Every structure is written in structure tokens, then in C-alpha cells.
Amino acid sequence: xxxxxxxxxxxxxxxxxxxxxxxxxxxxxxxxxxxxxxxxxxxxxxxxxxxxxxxxxxxxxxxxxxxxxxxxxxxxxxxxxxxxxxxxxxxxxxxxxxxxxxxxxxxxxxxxxxxxxxxxxxxxxxxxxxxxxxxxxxxxxxxxxxxxxxxxxxxxxxxxxxxxxxxxxxxxxxxxxxxxxxxxxxxxxxxxxxxxxxxxxxxxxxxxxxxxxxxxxxxxxxxxxxxxxxxxxxxxxxxxxxxxxxxxxxxxxxxxxxxxxxxxxxxxxxxxxxxxxxxxxxxxxxxxxxxxxxxxxxxxxxxxxxxxxxxxxxxxxxxxxxxxxxxxxxxxxxxxxxxxxxxxxxxxxxxxxxxxxxxxxxxxxxxxxxxxxxxxxxxxxxxxxxxxxxxxxxxxxxxxxxxxxxxxxxxxxxxxxxxxxxxxxxxxxxxxxxxxxxxxxxxxxxxxxxxxxxxxxxxxxxxxxxxxxxxxxxxxxxxxxxxxxxxxxxxxxxxxxxxxxxxxxxxxxxxxxxxxxxxxxxxxxxxxxxxxxxxxxxxxxxxxxxx
Amino acid sequence: xxxxxxxxxxxxxxxxxxxxxxxxxxxxxxxxxxxxxxxxxxxxxxxxxxxxxxxxxxxxxxxxxxxxxxxxxxxxxxxxxxxxxxxxxxxxxxxxxxxxxxxxxxxxxxxxxxxxxxxxxxxx
Numbered sequence: 001x002x003x004x005x006x007x008x009x010x011x012x013x014x015x016x017x018x019x020x021x022x023x024x025x026x027x028x029x030x031x032x033x034x035x036x037x038x039x040x041x042x043x044x045x046x047x048x049x050x051x052x053x054x055x056x057x058x059x060x061x062x063x064x065x066x067x068x069x070x071x072x073x074x075x076x077x078x079x080x081x082x083x084x085x086x087x088x089x090x091x092x093x094x095x096x097x098x099x100x101x102x103x104x105x106x107x108x109x110x111x112x113x114x115x116x117x118x119x120x121x122x123x124x125x126x127x128x129x130x131x132x133x134x135x136x137x138x139x140x141x142x143x144x145x146x147x148x149x150x151x152x153x154x155x156x157x158x159x160x161x162x163x164x165x166x167x168x169x170x171x172x173x174x175x176x177x178x179x180x181x182x183x184x185x186x187x188x189x190x191x192x193x194x195x196x197x198x199x200x201x202x203x204x205x206x207x208x209x210x211x212x213x214x215x216x217x218x219x220x221x222x223x224x225x226x227x228x229x230x231x232x233x234x235x236x237x238x239x240x241x242x243x244x245x246x247x248x249x250x251x252x253x254x255x256x257x258x259x260x261x262x263x264x265x266x267x268x269x270x271x272x273x274x275x276x277x278x279x280x281x282x283x284x285x286x287x288x289x290x291x292x293x294x295x296x297x298x299x300x301x302x303x304x305x306x307x308x309x310x311x312x313x314x315x316x317x318x319x320x321x322x323x324x325x326x327x328x329x330x331x332x333x334x335x336x337x338x339x340x341x342x343x344x345x346x347x348x349x350x351x352x353x354x355x356x357x358x359x360x361x362x363x364x365x366x367x368x369x370x371x372x373x374x375x376x377x378x379x380x381x382x383x384x385x386x387x388x389x390x391x392x393x394x395x396x397x398x399x400x401x402x403x404x405x406x407x408x409x410x411x412x413x414x415x416x417x418x419x420x421x422x423x424x425x426x427x428x429x430x431x432x433x434x435x436x437x438x439x440x441x442x443x444x445x446x447x448x449x450x451x452x453x454x455x456x457x458x459x460x461x462x463x464x465x466x467x468x469x470x471x472x473x474x475x476x477x478x479x480x481x482x483x484x485x486x487x488x489x490x491x492x493x494x495x496x497x498x499x500x501x502x503x504x505x506x507x508x509x510x511x512x513x514x515x516x517x518x519x520x521x522x523x524x525x526x527x528x529x530x531x532x533x534x535x536x537x538x539x540x541x542x543x544x545x546x547x
Numbered sequence: 548x549x550x551x552x553x554x555x556x557x558x559x560x561x562x563x564x565x566x567x568x569x570x571x572x573x574x575x576x577x578x579x580x581x582x583x584x585x586x587x588x589x590x591x592x593x594x595x596x597x598x599x600x601x602x603x604x605x606x607x608x609x610x611x612x613x614x615x616x617x618x619x620x621x622x623x624x625x626x627x628x629x630x631x632x633x634x635x636x637x638x639x640x641x642x643x644x645x646x647x648x649x650x651x652x653x654x655x656x657x658x659x660x661x662x663x664x665x666x667x668x669x670x671x
Binding site for chain 2: 330
């Protein structure tokens, strides 16, 4: 770890998207959890019937309610019209009885006037009116109560008697016996009128009372019908609403559950289960989903087992490579060590003709060693065993160590090797050794593939990212090979390896080290003009990335 | 008495022979140990002027041996060159932390090692 760690910028915590539930949703939520409706919804969902049947049932129920409502309305309307007909009849009867009352009064007046004025012609008119009176009386009698009917009989009898008296009075007047006529009128006619009037008044009262009772009963019945219809309408609306709510939620709940379930699956939670109370198509769908989830889970597990096995195999391969590299290096160390001692004439003078082959042994051995080291590096990176030794390092010193080490090679080929590193680059943090290795690879390659001109190493800091650039005036890389240069054992041309040496692993390893530092590497090149290899790494690397 | 003693703790015979041959023409006297435990014992007993410590050792690792020698008064100030394995880049830091005076990554050139020895313990 680097001693001066830069505070990691705190990642802004993205607020979870507020679940803005509409008022309707909230009401539905309360109804579902805190009222028997929730139970009802689950019961309806649990009915073993198809969605089609459930919807049909619900609509039929609502249709039945409408039919019942219509029937009730029709019945009420017919009852009201019947009552109003009765009321009309009652009113007619009251009118008729009042007509009789009036007629009786008229007869009495006419009789009195006739007696007083000795005018028998007036009396004739009474007798002429006799039939109309009887008609009206008969009309009244038609639907009369027994008490009334008796009164009507008596009226008729009294009327008949009275008419006889009136006829006698008329005779008397005609015969000029005015005094007798007056006496008859006062002694018989008038009392008879009085009796009829009393009887008629009784009938009128009775008819009026009957009509009043009828009106009251009609009003009461109307009120009742209104209440019944209002209640029925309210009950129907409530029932329809409940039905709609229950049916729709019995469908919404499984759909939402499926949505949540698919969300879980989409997030990779294979094996998640969905539990819905439905035993309809939604229930079947949920069962299918559970099967799918189970299947996915199994596939996932198999895949994971396979991956673990693959990883194990890959790790075994890498371990083998790592240990083989180590085992190869031990004897190679000895070969190189002893050869160097021989060349250093520790064992005695070396004849001149042996010096060249001995140097060749030394160079080939070193090449083999580099190859083995690179293979070991790659194996370790692939096995995930490559740990970066993170520490503070100086960018200037790193670049300088590379140019210093490679300047003899550049001089040997007559090439310029220049470094351009601004002096104000602060102390960096990372694996300085590995970054040196990367630069050695890039600059070494550049020198290798450049015959004239030179190589420039430049670094600049943009924000908190270091940009390293190695530019050469060499052979360049064909455009279609730019993508593959960072692969393993990919030299531009197989003959180049022979011509220039190199392991074919340098760029691959460089790329991995850059990535372990959380950086990126790329190349721009033009055949015949040269190449620029660039990589970026954070100024301060706090922990290694996995590659 | 100007002859300086160097202790080389290394389990590989050929590596020991290279150093043995390297120092044959110098005035240094070489003593050897084949594991960490023997290395510590020899160092405390013979008090060499310089210790070459390979870090990959059987029994007691080189790092532990360096730490033990640093904690012993007799060898607290003795220069120790840690010989680290290539690629284990963490080794250099570990060696430094344990108290090694210098380190040299394997594979090293024998003559580079000789230069380092001469710097830390000049020949009499």
C-alpha cells in the first residue's frame, strides 16, 4: 500500500427510485391488506376456473343485477300507475257524490221556490232531472263500500218518496191549492229533503275519507318504492364495484408477482420462485415460471460447476507453467552463472576462439531466461497470482532507468533515445518495477524495429492519469495487425523474431500489467513511418485490478 | 586479521558452488548453510562480516531468518544481502521490511554480486 493514500472519491449514493404510488394504488393497498377484500381477492384467485369463466361470471352477475333492477322498476311503475288510477276513480266518486249533494240542494230550492211562486213548471224540471240523478247514484253505487251502498239505497228510497211528494205538490199547485202544497212541502217534502241531504253528506264524507286514505297509502307506497329502488341501486353499485375490484386484483396480483419474479430472474437470481394464490391461467403461468426458474437454476449450477472445473483446470495449467518455469530456471541459473565465471576467467584464461561461442551461450541463455520469465509472468497473471507491489515511485526515475539501460543499445544502432518527462509530475503510486518492465518492453521493441531516426519516451499528467507514450520511426505495423499485437506470440512477421530477437510475450505482458494498474494500452502506427505505443495508468493506484 | 567471512545460506548446491568459485580468487572466506535454521545457528556462532540470504529456503524461510538475525544483538548490524526470486516482486519489499541491507534478484550476474559484496564489506 502506498503511504500517502489519496482519499477515494466517495461514490455518490444513487437514491433508490422513489416508489411513487398513486392515491388509487395506496387505497387499493390498504383495502387488500386491512379489509376482508384481500381475503376475497385470494379466494376468487383460488377458484379453480379459467379467467374467461371468471370474467363471464362477473359480467353475468352484473347483468343479473341490471335485470333485477329493471324488473323492480317496472313493477314499481305499474303499481304507481294502478294506484293513481284508483285515486282518479276515488276523485270521480267524490265529484259524483258532490254533484248529488248539489243536486239535492238545487231540488230543495227549486221546490221551495215553486211552492212560493205557485210555479208547477219548475217542479217539472226536477222530475225531468230524475234520471240523471239516478244515473249518478248508480255510478256511485258501482264501487261503493257496503255501508255506503246501504246509504245509497236509502237515498234512492228517500228520493223516490220525495219525488212522489214533489209530484203531489205539483198536482196541488196545478189545482190551485197553494196552501195545501205549501203545507205538504213543509210537512213532508222538506223533511224528506233534509233526510236525503244528510244521507248524501254522509256519502260525501265517506268518499272523501276514502280518497284521503287512498292518497295516504299511495304516498306511503311511493316512498317505500323510492327507498327500495334507491337501496337496490346503491347495493348494486357497491356489489359491482366490489366485484370489479376483486376480479381485477385477482388478476393484477399474479401479473405483478410475475413482474417481480422476472425482474429477479433478469438480475440473475435463478431459482427464485413465484407464489400466487391463482388456480387459473395465471396459476398455470406461475407454475411454468417456477419450472423455468428451477431449470435455469439447475443450468446455472451446472454452468458454475463447469466454470469451477474450468477454472481449476486453467489454474492447474498455470500452476504447472509457473512451477515448470521455476524448475527450468534453476539449472539455467547455474548454466549462466558458470558460463559467466568462465568468461570472467575465474577458472583460468579463456582462449580467444572460445570467447565468441561462450558469449553466444550467455546471450542465448539470457534469451531463454527472459522467455521463461515472461511465461512465468503470464502464467501468474492468468492464475490470478500476480500481485502488484504497490509503493511510491518517481516517474522521472523510472523513465531515466529505462533510457539509461537501453542507451547502449540505441547508441549501437546509431539511434536517438530521448525522454520527455515534465519535472512537476508528483510522486506516483504503483508497482514501479512492473512499470519499468513495461517501458523496457516498449522501448526495447521500438529500438528493435527502428533502423534509423530515434525513439522518444514521453510522459504527461492529465488530471490524475499518467499518459506514457513511446514513439519510434521504425517499420510500423500494418493496420490489420494493430488489434493483435498485444496477443501472445504475435510478432508482426515470424521472420522478425529471428531477425530482431524478442520473446513475443513482451507486449502481452505489458498490456496485462497496465490493466492490473487499472490502465489502458493502445497503438497507433503507419507502415514505414513508425509506431506510437501509449498507455495510461492512474497517478495513484490504490489496489490492483483483476485482469 | 583482515580476512572477512561471508555466510551464504542457500539450499541449491550448484548456486553455492558458483559463489564458492566466484570468491576463490578473493580474500573472502566463505562459510555455507543449507537452510534457514542452520543459517541462523551458523551466523550466531561464527558472526560473519556479511550474510547472503536466499529467500526461498526450507525449514525457516529467508525472510524469517533475516528477521531473527536482526533481532539478535550479535547480528543486528551485520550487512545482509537478500537474494530474491524473480517475478515475486513483493519479495523485495518484504526483504527490506525484514531488515535486509540490500537485495539482488535471481538470476543475478556473479560479478554483480561480487560488486555488492565489496561495497558492503570491503576486502581487507
